[in-house]
Amino acid sequence: MASDEQETQADHEHGGYDRYKELKLLDETKQGVKGLADAGLSKLPRIFIQDNLNTCSSHANNANIPVIDLGSLHHEQGNSSSSRNEIIEKVKDACEKWGFFQVVNHDIPQRVLDEMLDGVRRFHEQDFEVKKQFYSRDVSKRVFYNTNFHLYTTSEINWRDTLYCRLAPGPLDPHQLPSICRDITVEYSDHVKKLGLTLLELLSEALGLERSYLNKDIGCAEGVLILGHYYPPCPEPELTLGTNSHTDIGFVTILLQDQVGGLSILP
Numbered sequence: 001m002a003s004d005e006q007e008t009q010a011d012h013e014h015g016g017y018d019r020y021k022e023l024k025l026l027d028e029t030k031q032g033v034k035g036l037a038d039a040g041l042s043k044l045p046r047i048f049i050q051d052n053l054n055t056c057s058s059h060a061n062n063a064n065i066p067v068i069d070l071g072s073l074h075h076e077q078g079n080s081s082s083s084r085n086e087i088i089e090k091v092k093d094a095c096e097k098w099g100f101f102q103v104v105n106h107d108i109p110q111r112v113l114d115e116m117l118d119g120v121r122r123f124h125e126q127d128f129e130v131k132k133q134f135y136s137r138d139v140s141k142r143v144f145y146n147t148n149f150h151l152y153t154t155s156e157i158n159w160r161d162t163l164y165c166r167l168a169p170g171p172l173d174p175h176q177l178p179s180i181c182r183d184i185t186v187e188y189s190d191h192v193k194k195l196g197l198t199l200l201e202l203l204s205e206a207l208g209l210e211r212s213y214l215n216k217d218i219g220c221a222e223g224v225l226i227l228g229h230y231y232p233p234c235p236e237p238e239l240t241l242g243t244n245s246h247t248d249i250g251f252v253t254i255l256l257q258d259q260v261g262g263l264s265i266l267p
Helices: 004-016 019-029 032-038 081-097 110-125 128-134 179-206 213-217
Strands: 067-069 102-104 143-146 161-168 224-230 253-256 263-266
Touching: 019 032, 032 161, 067 081, 081 179, 110 161, 110 179, 110 224, 128 143, 161 179, 179 213, 179 224
Parallel strands: 067 102
Antiparallel strands: 143 161, 161 224, 253 263
16 A cells, blocks of 8 residues: 555646655755745745635634733732632633634733744744754654644645644753754743643633642643744745644644534544
């Protein structure tokens, strides 16, 4: 049986266009999409063009995504059962109707958020000779970068590069992280882990379980993966996407259809 990579190659060689060859040429440069942007292209390479590109409808743009304020959890009054119960009910309602929500007043300093974004930008915009040592498709590595992790196995690739930092499970030697964003990545991950524990407690209680269930009892907080996406200027942005619709492996993705009616559950 042919592999996904071989099938992708065969499918696109017909008609004189060898898509696999173009993908491999891009991969072997180790410069990612940033390298193409730096070359000053005026036309989008064919491998990035998405023929059936779907844009968000006006209904989706006007959707009121649930926003949950966690501020009271970080103050003395947050210890009251009524305050916490109100937040739990909001989490439960958002999960039942939407499958996701946005949090504010989460106790991660704005400085940390801004510096993390800047750190990711610095990594992707640093000298190529320094950055290329991190380029890899070996997903067993704790820290690496590439363009489109599914480059050879999907019909649509995105205009982006990504820095992958797997900080847990197991301790990660900070020296494995790029020096240009090392300190802020460690600081940011500490804050994110703390927030993650809080959210898992709230989700546990929203399910009617013990507060520690998702966190300590079944170990949902053991893994921490930070993806630092980078979207360089695109010559023809109307023909492609930085991130297209997808499901995340290991999770249940719930899609709200037309803002009302049923929910679709995808494995």
